[in-house]
Amino acid sequence: LVEDxxxxxSRGSIHKDFRLWLTxxxxxxxxxxxxxxxxxxxxxAPKGLRANLLRSFTGDPLSNRQFFDSCRRPKEWKKLLFxxxxxxxxxxxxxxxxxxxxxxxxxxxxxxxxxxxxxxxQYLNQYEEVPWDALLYVTGHCNYGxxxxxxxxxxxLMAILGDYYCEEILDDAYRFTESGHYYSPKDGQYxxxxxxxxxxxxxxxxxxxxxxxxxxxxxxxxETKLLLDSVLVTQPRSSPGGGGGASSAASQVTDVxxxxxxxxxxxxxxxxxxxxxxxxxxxxxxxxxxQEMVRFNRLIVQVRSSLQDLQRAxxxxxxxxxxxxxxFNNIYDGRIPKLWMTRSYPSLKPxxxxxADLVARLQFFAEWFDKxxxxxxxxxxxxxxxxxxxxVLQNYARKYHIEIDGLxxxxxxxxxxxxxxxxxxxxxxxxxxxxxAGWDPAKGQLCxxxxxxLFEPFPLLWLQPATEMGSYPHYQCPLYKTSERRGVLxxxxxxxxxxxxxxxxxxxxxxHWVKRGTALLCQLDY
Numbered sequence: 389l390v391e392d393x394x395x396x397x398s399r400g401s402i403h404k405d406f407r408l409w410l411t412x413x414x415x416x417x418x419x420x421x422x423x424x425x426x427x428x429x430x431x432x433a434p435k436g437l438r439a440n441l442l443r444s445f446t447g448d449p450l451s452n453r454q455f456f457d458s459c460r461r462p463k464e465w466k467k468l469l470f471x472x473x474x475x476x477x478x479x480x481x482x483x484x485x486x487x488x489x490x491x492x493x494x495x496x497x498x499x500x501x502x503x504x505x506x507x508x509x510q511y512l513n514q515y516e517e518v519p520w521d522a523l524l525y526v527t528g529h530c531n532y533g534x535x536x537x538x539x540x541x542x543x544x545l546m547a548i549l550g551d552y553y554c555e556e557i558l559d560d561a562y563r564f565t566e567s568g569h570y571y572s573p574k575d576g577q578y579x580x581x582x583x584x585x586x587x588x589x590x591x592x593x594x595x596x597x598x599x600x601x602x603x604x605x606x607x608x609x610x611e612t613k614l615l616l617d618s619v620l621v622t623q624p625r626s627s628p629g630g631g632g633g634a635s636s637a638a639s640q641v642t643d644v645x646x647x648x649x650x651x652x653x654x655x656x657x658x659x660x661x662x663x664x665x666x667x668x669x670x671x672x673x674x675x676x677x678x679q680e681m682v683r684f685n686r687l688i689v690q691v692r693s694s695l696q697d698l699q700r701a702x703x704x705x706x707x708x709x710x711x712x713x714x715x716f717n718n719i720y721d722g723r724i725p726k727l728w729m730t731r732s733y734p735s736l737k738p739x740x741x742x743x744a745d746l747v748a749r750l751q752f753f754a755e756w757f758d759k760x761x762x763x764x765x766x767x768x769x770x771x772x773x774x775x776x777x778x779x780v781l782q783n784y785a786r787k788y789h790i791e792i793d794g795l796x797x798x799x800x801x802x803x804x805x806x807x808x809x810x811x812x813x814x815x816x817x818x819x820x821x822x823x824x825a826g827w828d829p830a831k832g833q834l835c836x837x838x839x840x841x842l843f844e845p846f847p848l849l850w851l852q853p854a855t856e857m858g859s860y861p862h863y864q865c866p867l868y869k870t871s872e873r874r875g876v877l878x879x880x881x882x883x884x885x886x887x888x889x890x891x892x893x894x895x896x897x898x899x900h901w902v903k904r905g906t907a908l909l910c911q912l913d914y
Contacts, residue, residue, distance in 0.1 A: 440477035470572040471552030487873040488905035547899040598903025656681040672779035683771040768819035768910035784853035802848040814852040824906035833893040867908040
C-alpha cells in the first residue's frame with residue numbers, strides 16, 4: 389500500500405483527506421508482520437501538566453467510553469483514576485527540575501500508566517473495600533518503581549503517590565495544592581473531565597510538584613547552562629598547534645597553566661607523616677590522614693605533569709597527544725580537564741573554583757600535619773569521606789570495646805560557629821550546604837527556604853557514634869558530595885556521590901521535605 393502511494397504517477401489519485409496511521413498498539417485485526425517490519429517512532433511526553441493530563445484521558449484505554457464507565461464503583465473509580473493520571477503527569481514533569489526532582493531522570497511512559505489504570509479498575513471491581521495498600525504497592529513499587537534504582541528516588545515516588553492514592557481524595561473538598569486549582573473532579577461524564585483539564589492553568593508553579601518556589605530558579609539555571617554548553621560545543625576551534633587564532637588561545641592556556649602551577653604546593657611527605665603519625669590501634673585518624681595524602685599526591689602528580697607537558701607541547705617540544713589536546717580545550721573552556729578527573733574527587737566546579745578548592749583541601753591536610761588533628765573537621769575536604777567516617781566509628785568502638793557493626797550515627801546541630809577543642813567522642817564537622825530547605829537556628833529544626841536562596845550554609849554538625857538511636861520527629865536527610873546527587877557504586881561498595889543520611893529535627897511530616905528534594909551537599913557548583 390505504501391509503495392503504491394509513494395510513486396509519482398499514483399499521487400494524483402490519492403484523496404486529499406486520506407491519512408495512513410501505523411500503530412504499535414497490539415491488535416488482533418492488525419498484521420503482526422507489519423509491526424515487526426515497520427519503522428518505529430517514539431512520541432515524547434507532552435510538555436506541561438495540562439497537556440500531559442489531556443493525553444492520558446484521550447489515549448488508550450480511557451478514550452474507550454465503555455471502559456471508562458465499566459467500573460461497578462464509579463465514584464471511587466473516577467476519583468482515583470484522575471489522581472493516578474495526575475500522579476503520572478507530576479512524576480514526568482519533576483524531571484525538568486534536575487536532581488531536585490529526581491536523582492536520576494527516569495523514563496516513565498504511557499505503559500506504566502496504562503497497566504496501573506487497568507489494575508485500579510480490576511481491584512475496585514474485585515474487592516468490597518478499596519485495597520489501599522495493594523494499590524500503593526503495585527503502582528508505586530512495581531509499575532513505576534520498577535524503573536527506579538535510587539532508594540531516595542523510590543522514597544520520593546511513594547511520598548508523591550501517597551497524595552493521590554489516599555482516602556482523602558474521595559472527599560470533594562480535597563485539594564492537591566494549597567492554591568485550590570487542582571483537585572479530583574466530582575463524579576461526572578467523560579467530557580466533563582476533559583473540560584476541567586482544558587480549564588487548568590497553562591503554566592504550573594513548583595508547589596504543584598511538591599517543590600519550593602526557588603525550584604523555578606534552579607530549573608531556569610539548569611536550562612540556561614544546557615543552552616550555553618550546547619553553544620560552546622558548536623563554536624569553531626583551532627588546533628593548539630595551528631596558526632592564526634590558535635596563538636592567542638595557546639597564550640591564554642599557557643598563562644592559566646603557569647598560574648595553576650604557581651599555586652600548586654609540593655607533594656606530601658608520606659614518610660614524615662608515618663613518623664609523626666604512626667599507624668596505631670587506638671587512633672584510626674592517623675590511617676585516614678595517610679590515605680588522604682596518598683590520594684591527593686596522585687592528583688597533584690597528575691595535574692602538575694599534565695600542565696608541564698602541555699606547556700612543552702604548545703612550544704612544540706613534544707607531540708600534542710589527544711590527552712593533552714583535551715586538557716588544552718578544557719582549560720580554554722574553563723572546565724576541569726577530564727584527564728584530572730580520573731584521579732580526582734567528584735566536583736562540578738569550573739576550573740577556577742576547582743583549583744581554589746583543591747588548594748584549600750591541600751592546605752587543610754598540611755595544617756593537620758603541622759598542628760595535629762583539628763577540633764573541627766572539614767567534612768567536604770576529604771577525598772574519600774566514608775573512610776573518615778569509618779575511622780571515627782573505629783576509634784569509638786575500640787575505646788569502649790564495642791562491635792563497630794552495632795554502632796549508628798546520632799547527630800546534633802551546634803549553635804556555636806567554632807570550637808577550640810574536639811569533643812570527647814565523635815567529631816565536629818563543617819563545610820556542608822543545605823538545598824531545598826532552610827534552617828531555623830532558634831528552633832533548631834528545618835524550615836522553608838528563604839526566597840531566592842538556593843543553598844544555605846549549614847551550621848557545625850556533631851557526629852556522635854551511638855548504640856541506640858534517639859527518638860524525635862526528624863527527616864532522614866541524604867548527604868551528597870555534589871549537587872548532581874546521582875552516582876555509581878565503586879569497588880569499595882560505596883556510592884561515588886551519596887555519603888550518608890543525617891537525622892535533622894522537623895515539626896512537619898518528613899514527606900514534605902522528601903518532595904522538596906531537601907538534601908545536604910558537601911560542595912557547591914561554583
